[in-house]
Amino acid sequence: MRGLLIKDFYMLRKHFKMYLLIDVLFIAVAFFSADNIMFVALPIMLAGIIPITLLAYDERSRWTEYCGALPYSRAQIVSAKYLVGLALQTITSIVVLIVLIIRNNEFSFNTLEELIASVAAMFIASFIMPTICMPFSLKFGTEKGRIIYYVVIAAIAGFIALAVESTDDIPRKLDSLAGLMPIICTGLIVLYALSWLLSVAFYNYKEIGK
Amino acid sequence: MNALEINGLTKSFPGFTLDNISLTLPSGCILGLVGENGAGKSTTIKLILDMLHKDSGSIKILGRDNTDNIRLIKEDVGVVMDEAGIPDCLNARQVGKIMNGTFRNWNNGLYGDTLRRLSIPDGKPFKDLSRGMKMKLGIAVAVSHGSKLLLLDEPTSGLDPVVRDEVVDMFSEFTRDENRSILISSHIVSDLEKLCDYIAFLHKGKLLLCEEKDVLLGEYGVIHCTEKQLSELNGTAVLHKKISPYGAEAIVRREMIPHSLTISPISIEELFVHMVKEETL
Numbered sequence: 001m002r003g004l005l006i007k008d009f010y011m012l013r014k015h016f017k018m019y020l021l022i023d024v025l026f027i028a029v030a031f032f033s034a035d036n037i038m039f040v041a042l043p044i045m046l047a048g049i050i051p052i053t054l055l056a057y058d059e060r061s062r063w064t065e066y067c068g069a070l071p072y073s074r075a076q077i078v079s080a081k082y083l084v085g086l087a088l089q090t091i092t093s094i095v096v097l098i099v100l101i102i103r104n105n106e107f108s109f110n111t112l113e114e115l116i117a118s119v120a121a122m123f124i125a126s127f128i129m130p131t132i133c134m135p136f137s138l139k140f141g142t143e144k145g146r147i148i149y150y151v152v153i154a155a156i157a158g159f160i161a162l163a164v165e166s167t168d169d170i171p172r173k174l175d176s177l178a179g180l181m182p183i184i185c186t187g188l189i190v191l192y193a194l195s196w197l198l199s200v201a202f203y204n205y206k207e208i209g210k
Numbered sequence: 211m212n213a214l215e216i217n218g219l220t221k222s223f224p225g226f227t228l229d230n231i232s233l234t235l236p237s238g239c240i241l242g243l244v245g246e247n248g249a250g251k252s253t254t255i256k257l258i259l260d261m262l263h264k265d266s267g268s269i270k271i272l273g274r275d276n277t278d279n280i281r282l283i284k285e286d287v288g289v290v291m292d293e294a295g296i297p298d299c300l301n302a303r304q305v306g307k308i309m310n311g312t313f314r315n316w317n318n319g320l321y322g323d324t325l326r327r328l329s330i331p332d333g334k335p336f337k338d339l340s341r342g343m344k345m346k347l348g349i350a351v352a353v354s355h356g357s358k359l360l361l362l363d364e365p366t367s368g369l370d371p372v373v374r375d376e377v378v379d380m381f382s383e384f385t386r387d388e389n390r391s392i393l394i395s396s397h398i399v400s401d402l403e404k405l406c407d408y409i410a411f412l413h414k415g416k417l418l419l420c421e422e423k424d425v426l427l428g429e430y431g432v433i434h435c436t437e438k439q440l441s442e443l444n445g446t447a448v449l450h451k452k453i454s455p456y457g458a459e460a461i462v463r464r465e466m467i468p469h470s471l472t473i474s475p476i477s478i479e480e481l482f483v484h485m486v487k488e489e490t491l
Contacts, residue, residue, distance in 0.1 A: 006311050
């Protein structure tokens with residue numbers, strides 16, 4: 001699987017300069033001025049969807065077909081994409097964590113544990129998009145998979161809008177959910193693992209180059 | 211041992227069926243798969259590699275069933291697809307590093323030598339290479355990991371005649387080792403005629419024939435005669451005829467032609483065109 005990871009590394013280095021720029025920009029804004037957690041959450045969320053973009057590049061260049069002729073199992077081909085996503089989410093989260101620790105006084109975290117828990121929550125939340133979109137993109141191709149991607153974004157936006165509509169005191173509401181965080185996090189990790197298994201199953205039956 | 215054994219291979223798609231294909235490629239030989247666009251050549255190669263799942267039949271690669279740990283089998287198989295399939299931003303040096311992490315028997319030295327021999331620039335992005343260079347890069351990868359079998363899908367299409375000749379020589383050289391074999395598909399029949407030991411004709415998903423090239427060329431010929439001379443021949447001796455005001459030309463079975471008539475050698479292309487037309491009628 002080493003060859004697949006090296007290939008994705010080259011692709012990232014070439015195609016994702018803009019992504020890196022956005023990351024640096026957002027983290028820099030968070031570092032120097034803003035007391036806004038969204039600025040640091042976005043790069044972590046973006047990291048989660050990069051494997052889907054990589055899949056789209058693979059399809060366009062017909063690497064998907066060529067790769068089917070190379071000595072990789074289909075599980076390895078799928079797993080490489082999940083690994084790349086996981087690595088990017090982890091690295092981005094660590095960078096964000098370091099930035100927040102250095103500039104903790106700018107944010108409203110009371111303790112280091114609270115800060116770490118917040119980054120962990122962002123890290124876990126970044127699993128939502130790949131968990132849902134990867135199996136669809138692998139089964140139906142990234143063009144059709146993109147529809148699911150937009151549906152998920154619309155669902156999240158709708159959920160947030162509903163939450164804002166239904167209560168005036170969102171911070172207190174969120175505090176009341178804090179106790180459920182371990183369950184939510186565990187649930188998302190389990191779903192991510194199931195998503196990987198489902199993707200492998202879909203890809204095993206896929207007709208490559210049909 | 212046979213490099214490739216295909217028996218009763220069938221695969222259906224809406225509007226197309228690859229129908230009951232059986233062919234054998236002995237080790238050390240080159241088999242040319244001739245067919246027009248859409249005949250099923252690429253489908254056959256993808257089925258061999260288990261990229262497409264067959265409906266029925268069996269495929270053995272180097273003596274092993276292709277559904278039995280295909281990942282391991284692919285270590286011994288070099289593949290060139292009709293589109294090379296290498297991402298645009300990668301250069302030949304990076305492709306080498308990727309393949310070094312892919313094949314157990316990857317030979318960096320041989321890859322470098324092949325790049326130099328085929329004049330492929332190692333630092334130029336794939337998107338900036340000509341179609342010929344792209345195919346040559348695919349070929350360089352296919353021959354640099356100790357492959358025992360090459361599966362080549364239209365590797366010479368889009369190449370200029372000089373490069374095609376160079377590539378064809380390379381394939382001939384590859385099979386000097388009797389443990390190495392090639393299945394090559396193309397609709398440029400002249401290349402296959404020059405290169406192959408065996409020829410298979412594929413038309414609309416059906417295998418019209420699979421035979422040793424020399425047997426085919428020895429069995430059939432072309433005669434030029436008058437219309438009257440042609441009409442005197444046994445009907446089964448004539449496969450195809452073309453009559454014009456200047457005389458008659460016919461593809462014939464050599465053994466059924468009287469010695470008084472001169473038989474010219476037939477080309478595989480003429481034979482293929484004839485068989486396809488017969489099938490269409």
